Amino acid sequence: MRRRRLLFSLLLVAAAGLGTAAAPSQPAAAAPAPLDGIIPAPASVRPGGDSYTLGAGTRIRVPGGSDEARRIAGYLAGMLRPATGYGLPVTTEDGRDGLVLRLGGTGTKSLGAEGYRLTSSGRAVTISAGRPAGLFHGVQTLRQLLPGALEKRAGQQPGPWRIAGGTIADSPRYPYRGAMLDVSRHFFTVDQVKRYIDQLAMYKINKLHLHLSDDQGWRIAIASWPKLATYGGSTQVGGGKGGYYTKDDYREIVRYAASRYLTVVPEIDMPGHTNAALASYAELNCNGQAPPLYTGTNVGFSSLCVPKKVTYDFIDDVIREIAALTPGRYLHIGGDEAHSTSHEDYVTFMDKVQPVVAKYGKTAIGWHQLTGAHPAKGAVAQYWGYDATGAAERQQVADAAQNGTGLILSPADRAYLDMKYDKNTPLGLHWAGYVSVQRSYEWDPGTYLNGAPEDSVLGVEAPLWSETLSTSAHIEYMAFPRLPGIAELGWSPANTHDWPSYRERLAAQGPRWDALGINYYRSPEVPWPAK
Numbered sequence: 001m002r003r004r005r006l007l008f009s010l011l012l013v014a015a016a017g018l019g020t021a022a023a024p025s026q027p028a029a030a031a032p033a034p035l036d037g038i039i040p041a042p043a044s045v046r047p048g049g050d051s052y053t054l055g056a057g058t059r060i061r062v063p064g065g066s067d068e069a070r071r072i073a074g075y076l077a078g079m080l081r082p083a084t085g086y087g088l089p090v091t092t093e094d095g096r097d098g099l100v101l102r103l104g105g106t107g108t109k110s111l112g113a114e115g116y117r118l119t120s121s122g123r124a125v126t127i128s129a130g131r132p133a134g135l136f137h138g139v140q141t142l143r144q145l146l147p148g149a150l151e152k153r154a155g156q157q158p159g160p161w162r163i164a165g166g167t168i169a170d171s172p173r174y175p176y177r178g179a180m181l182d183v184s185r186h187f188f189t190v191d192q193v194k195r196y197i198d199q200l201a202m203y204k205i206n207k208l209h210l211h212l213s214d215d216q217g218w219r220i221a222i223a224s225w226p227k228l229a230t231y232g233g234s235t236q237v238g239g240g241k242g243g244y245y246t247k248d249d250y251r252e253i254v255r256y257a258a259s260r261y262l263t264v265v266p267e268i269d270m271p272g273h274t275n276a277a278l279a280s281y282a283e284l285n286c287n288g289q290a291p292p293l294y295t296g297t298n299v300g301f302s303s304l305c306v307p308k309k310v311t312y313d314f315i316d317d318v319i320r321e322i323a324a325l326t327p328g329r330y331l332h333i334g335g336d337e338a339h340s341t342s343h344e345d346y347v348t349f350m351d352k353v354q355p356v357v358a359k360y361g362k363t364a365i366g367w368h369q370l371t372g373a374h375p376a377k378g379a380v381a382q383y384w385g386y387d388a389t390g391a392a393e394r395q396q397v398a399d400a401a402q403n404g405t406g407l408i409l410s411p412a413d414r415a416y417l418d419m420k421y422d423k424n425t426p427l428g429l430h431w432a433g434y435v436s437v438q439r440s441y442e443w444d445p446g447t448y449l450n451g452a453p454e455d456s457v458l459g460v461e462a463p464l465w466s467e468t469l470s471t472s473a474h475i476e477y478m479a480f481p482r483l484p485g486i487a488e489l490g491w492s493p494a495n496t497h498d499w500p501s502y503r504e505r506l507a508a509q510g511p512r513w514d515a516l517g518i519n520y521y522r523s524p525e526v527p528w529p530a531k
Contacts, residue, residue, distance in 0.1 A: 030147075031164075032051045032145065032162040032163055032164040033144070033145050033146070033147075033164065033508070034047065034164055035047050035120075035145065035164050035166050035167075035168055037144075037505050037508060038141055038144040038145065038505070039144070039203060039484045039487070039488055039502075039505055039506065039509065040203060040204055040484075040487055040488035040490075040491035040492045041488060041491075041492040041493075041496035041497075041502075041505070042141070042168045042169070042170040042492070043115075043169060043170045043171055043492070043493055043496075044167075044168065044169040044170065045166065045167075045168055046166050046167045046168075046169075047164060047165065047166035048165055048166050049120075049121050049122070049165035049166060050121055050122030050165050051120065051122070051162045051163060051164050051165050052120050052121060052122060052123070052124065052125050052162065052163045052165070053160060053161065053162050053163075054080070054084060054086065054099075054146070054159075054161035054162070054163070055086070055161075056086050056087070058086060058088055058098050058099060059088070059089050059090075059091055059095070059097070059098040059099070060073045060076060060077055060088055060089070060090045060091070060098060060099045060100075060101065061091055061092075061093060061094065061095050061098050061099065061100045061101070062090060062091070062092050062101050062103075063092070063093075063094040063100065063102055064092070064102070064103060064104070065092035066103050066132075068103070068132035068135075069101050069102075069103040069132065069135060070090065070092070071259075072101060072132065072135050072136050072139060073090045073101050074090060075136075075139065075259075076099070076101070076139050076142070077089075077090055079139075079143065079150070080146075080150065080161075082152070082153050082155075082156075083149055083150045083151070083152050083153075083156065083157040084150070084156065084157070084159065084161055085156035096123060096124055097123050097124050098124055098125075099124070099125050099127075099142075100124055100125070100126040100127070101127050101135055101138075101139075102126060102127065102128040102129075103128075103129060103130075103131075103132065103135055104130060105128055107128070108128050108129055108130035108134075109130050111128075111129060111130050111134055111169070111170075111171050112130070112131075112134070112171045112172075113130070113131045113133060113134070113175075114131065114133045114134050114137055114171060114172050114175075114204075114206065114261075115129065115130070115134050115137075115169075115170055115171025115172070116128065116129040116134040116135060116137055116138030116141070116168075116170055116171075117129070117138075117167065117168065117169050117170070118138050118141055118142065118167065118168040118170075119166075119167045120145075120163045120164060120165050120166060120167075121165055122165070125142065125163050127139065127141075127142065132261070133206070133261040134171075136201075136260070136261045137170070137204050137261070138170075140201065140202055140203075140204060141168060141170070142163070143202070144202075144512070145163045145164065146161055146162075146163065147159075147161070147511075148509075148510075148511035148512035148513075148514070148515050149511070149515055150512075150515070151512055151515035151516045152515045172204070172490065172491045173490065173491060173492060173493055173494070174445070174457065174458060174459030174460065174490045174491075175206075175458060175459060176206070176207055176408055176458040176459030176460070176461070176490070177204065177205050177206050177207065177459050177460060177461075177487060177490035177491060178205065178206070178207030178208070178209050178265065178408065178459065178460070178461035178462070178490075179196075179200050179205050179207070179208060179209065179417075179461065179462045179463075179464065179479075179483065179486075180208075180209035180210075180211060180267075180410075180461055180462070180463035180464060181193065181196060181208065181209070181210060181211065181464055181466075181475070182211040182214070182418075182463070182464060182465045182466040183210060183211060183212065183217075183219050183466070184211050184212065184213055184214035184216055184217045184218075184219055184236075184269075184276075184466075185214060185216050185217070185236060185237045185297070185465065185466040185467045185469075186236050186237055186240070186466040186467075186469060186470045187217060187219060187233070187236055187240075187242050187243035187244070188466075188472075188475075189243070190245070190249050190252055190253060192472050192475075193208075193210075193253050194253070194256050195472055196208075196472070196475060196479075197253075197256060197257050197260055197262060198260065199476070199479070199480075199483075199516075199518065200260075200262060200483070200487075201260035201261065201262065203483065203484045203487035203488075203491075204487060204491050205262060205483075205487055205490075206261060206262055206263065207262060207263050207264075207265055207330075207461065208253075208257050208262045208263070208264050208265065209265040209267060209332060209461060209463070210253070210264060210265070210266055210267065211267045211269070211463075211465075212245075212266055212267055212268060212322075213228075213232075213267070213268045213269055213273070213274070213276060213277065214269055214273045214275075214276065215273055215274070215275035215276060215294045215299070215301075215302055216235065216236055216237050216242075216275075216276065216294055216295060216296075216297075217232065217233050217234075217235060217236050217242045217243075217244075217276050218232035218233045218244065218276040218277060218280065219233055219243070219244045219245055220244060220245050220247075220250055220266070220322065221244060221245065221246050221247055221250075222317065222318055222321050222322075223247075223321060224317040224321065225280070225281065225314065225317060225318065227280040227281060228276070228277055228280050228281075228318075229244035230244075231279070231280045231293075232276035232277055232279060232280040232293075233276070234293070235293050235295055236295065236470075237295055237296070237297060237466075237467055238295055239295045240470070247325060250325055251325060254325065254326065254327065254328075258327075263327075263328035263329070263330075264326060264328055265328060265330045265331070265332055265365065266322050266325075266326055266331060266332065267331075267332035267333070267334055267365075268318055268319070268322065268331075268332070268333065268334065269333075269334030269335075269336070270304055270315065270333055270334050270335070270349075270353065271303050271304040271306060271335075271338050271341050271345075271346065271349045272299075272300060272302055272303050272334075272336070272337050272338035272339065272340060272341060273299065273302065273334060273336070273337065274302045274303065274304050275291060275293075275294045275301070275302040276293070276294070277304070277314075278290060278291055278302055278304070279291050279292060279293045279294070281314070283308075283310050284304060284305060284308075284310065284311060284314060285305060286305040286307070286308065297467045299337045299339075300337045300338070300339030300340060301339070301340055302340060303338060303340040303341040303345075304341075304349070306341065306345040306346075306348055306349045307345075312352055312353075312356075315353055315356055316356055319331065319356050319357060319360055319362075320360055323357075323360035323361060323362050324360075326362070329362065329363050330362060330363050330364075330365050330380070331357050331360075331362040331363070331364060331365070332364075332365040332366070332382075333350075333353055333354070333357060333364055333365070333366050333370075334366065334367060335350060335366040335367050335369050335370045335373075336367035336368075336369050336384070337369075338369070343372070346369075346372070346373060347372075347373040347374065350366070350370060350373035350374065351373065351374055354375075354376040354379060355376070358376065363378055363379065363380065364376060364378075364379045364380070365379070365380040365381075365382055365408070366379065366380075366381060366382070367381070367382050367384060368381045368382060368383040368384060368385065368393075368397050371396050371397050371399070371400035371405060372396060375400055375405045377404070378406075379405060379406075380405065380406040380407070380408060380458060381397060381400060381401075381405050381406070381407055381408070382407075382408040382409075382410055382461065383397055383407055383408070383409050383410060383411065383449060384410045384411065384412050384416070384463070385397070385411060385412065386411050386412040386413035386414070386432045386433070387413055387433070388432075394449065394450065394451075395451060397449060397452065398449055398450065398451030398452045399451070401449070401451075401452040401453055401456035402451070402452070402453060402456070404456075405456070406456055406457075406458045407449070407452060407456050407457050407458060408457075408458055408459055408460065408461050409445050409448055409449065409457060409459070409460050409461070410460065410461045410462065410463050411443070411448065412432035413432040413433045413435055413439070414435065414439065414440055414443050415440065415460065415461065415462045415463065415486055416432060416435065416462075416463055416464075416465070417462050417463065417464040417478045417479050417482055417483060418463070418464055418465040418466070418467070418468070418469065418478055419432055419433065419434065419435040420434050420435070421434060421435065421436055421437070421521060421523060422434050422436065425521075427468050427469060427474055427477060427478060428468055428469075428478055429465075429467060429468065435482070436523070436525060437481055437482055437485065437503075437506070437523045437525050437526060438499055438503075438525050440482040440485050440486065441482075441485035441486075441488070441489070441497075441499060441502060442497075442499055443489070444489075444494055444497065445457050445459070445460050445489055445490070446494060459490050460486055460489050460490040461486075462479070462482070462483055462486040462487075464478060464479060472519075473519040476518045476519040476520060477519050477520065477521050478521075480513060480518055480519075480520035480521065481506055481509070481520055481521065481523060481526060484506065484509065485502070485506070488502070503525065503526050503527065504527065506526050507526050507527045507528050507529060508529075510522075510526075510528045510529055511529060514531065
C-alpha cells in the first residue's frame with residue numbers, strides 16, 4: 001500500500017512537470033498608452049478606472065446622427081479597420097458601450113469651437129464636443145492612445161487594442177495653429193499636399209498656409225491673367241518643369257483640408273518675390289520689359305511697379321479670383337524682403353492693397369514688415385524674425401501689436417522647418433542658424449516678443465520653405481520631429497511645456513511614423529525606441 005501511494009505521488013509530480021512544460025507562462029500584455037502621453041499635451045488629464053479594449057463586437061455610435069458626426073465616425077472606422085480587422089459598424093443608435101462620438105450635450109459649450117472631452121472606461125470610450133472640429137481633434141487623441149501598429153495598412157495586426165481609463169478635457173491655447181508649405185520654389189502635387197495635410201491633422205494643426213507665388217514660380221491659375229500659371233509656373237528652383245494648380249485642383253486642396261478641419265490660407269507675395277509674374281507680363285514692369293524666368297535662390301531683387309495703375313488692376317483681379325475660391329477668413333499678401341522697393345513706395349503699395357483684400361471679404365495677413373507701413377484695422381502680422389533681428393525692428397512689431405495688430409509667431413530660428421538640424425543635415429538652409437528639436441520646442445509664444453501684449457498673439461506657424469526640398473520624403477525629413485513641437489506650443493497650456501517629458505512623448509511617436517512610412521529624422525536628442 002505504501003508503495004502504491006509513493007508511486008501515485010511520483011506520477012503526480014511527473015504530471016505537474018509535464019503540465020508546466022506544456023503551458024509556459026505568457027508575457028503580460030503591454031499596458032495601454034497613458035492619457036498624458038500624447039502630443040499636443042492635453043489641457044487636463046484625470047487617469048483612473050478600467051481600460052477599454054477594442055474588440056470584434058465594438059460599434060461606433062453617433063447619437064443624434066448629425067451629418068458631420070457621422071462623417072467623422074466614418075473617418076474613424078476607416079482608420080481602425082485595416083489593422084484591427086474588425087467591422088466596427090457605425091450606428092446612430094444611442095448606447096453605453098463601444099466608441100461613442102457625441103456632438104453637443106451637457107458641458108460641451110465650455111470646450112469652445114475646437115475642444116473635446118474623452119472619457120474611457122471598461123465599457124466605452126466617449127468623445128464629446130460642442131463643434132465638429134472638437135470631435136475630430138478628439139479622434140486624433142484616441143488614435144494616439146492606441147498602439148502605433150494601428151497605422152499599418154498591410155493587413156491585420158495582432159493588437160491588443162486597449163485605451164487607458166480616465167478622462168481628458170482639452171481645448172487649444174491659441175486659435176491659429178498653422179503650417180506653411182512653399183509650393184513656389186519647388187512645386188508639389190495635389191496628392192503631396194494632401195499627404196502633408198493628413199500629417200498636420202494628427203497634431204491638431206488647423207491652418208495650411210500655401211505660399212503660391214514667388215520669383216521661381218506662380219502656382220495658381222488666374223483666368224484674367226492666364227500666363228501667370230502657364231508661363232510663370234513653368235519652372236522651379238534648379239530649372240525643373242514646375243507646375244501649377246488649376247482652379248479645380250485648388251478647390252480639391254481646400255475641400256480635403258476642410259475634411260481634416262484645416263483652413264487654407266493662400267499667399268500671393270508682393271510687391272517683392274514677384275519675378276514669375278513680372279516675367280509673364282511685361283506691363284507689370286516699370287520699364288515695360290519682361291525679365292527672364294528665374295530658377296535661382298536669391299531674394300530681394302524683384303518688385304511690382306508701384307506707380308502704375310495696371311499693377312492695382314492686376315492685384316484686384318488676382319485677389320478677387322483667389323478670394324472667391326477660398327472660404328477661409330485670411331488671405332496672405334506677403335510683404336517681406338522687398339529690397340527693390342523704396343520705403344515710400346512700400347508704404348504706398350500696402351496702403352492700396354490692404355483695402356482690396358477687405359473689399360473681397362478677407363482679412364489681410366502680411367509678413368511682419370507690414371508693421372513698417374500702416375497695418376489696416378484687423379490686419380495680422382506674421383513675425384519671422386530671430387535672435388539676430390534688430391531691437392528697432394522687434395519694437396516696431398511690438399508697437400503695432402499694442403495698437404491692435406494681431407500676431408502670428410514664426411521665429412526663423414525656432415519655427416522654420418527648412419533650417420538644418422545641425423551642420424551635417426543634408427537638406428535645408430542655415431542662415432538663421434541650426435535649429436535642433438529641443439531649440440524648436442523650448443520657447444513660449446506668450447512671452448517671446450518683448451513688449452507685445454500676450455493677447456495680441458493669435459498663435460504660431462511652422463513655415464517650410466522649399467529651396468532644397470522637392471519630394472514628400474524631403475518635406476517629412478525636415479518637418480518631423482520638429483512639427484509636433486510647434487503644434488504643442490500652439491495647442492497646450494504653457495505649464496505643460498517641459499523638454500524632458502516632451503522628448504519621451506516624442507520618442508513614442510516613432511513607431512507610429514514608421515508604420516505610416518514617414519521619413520523622419522531620428523534626432524540624437526530623442527530616445528527613440530529600437531526598431
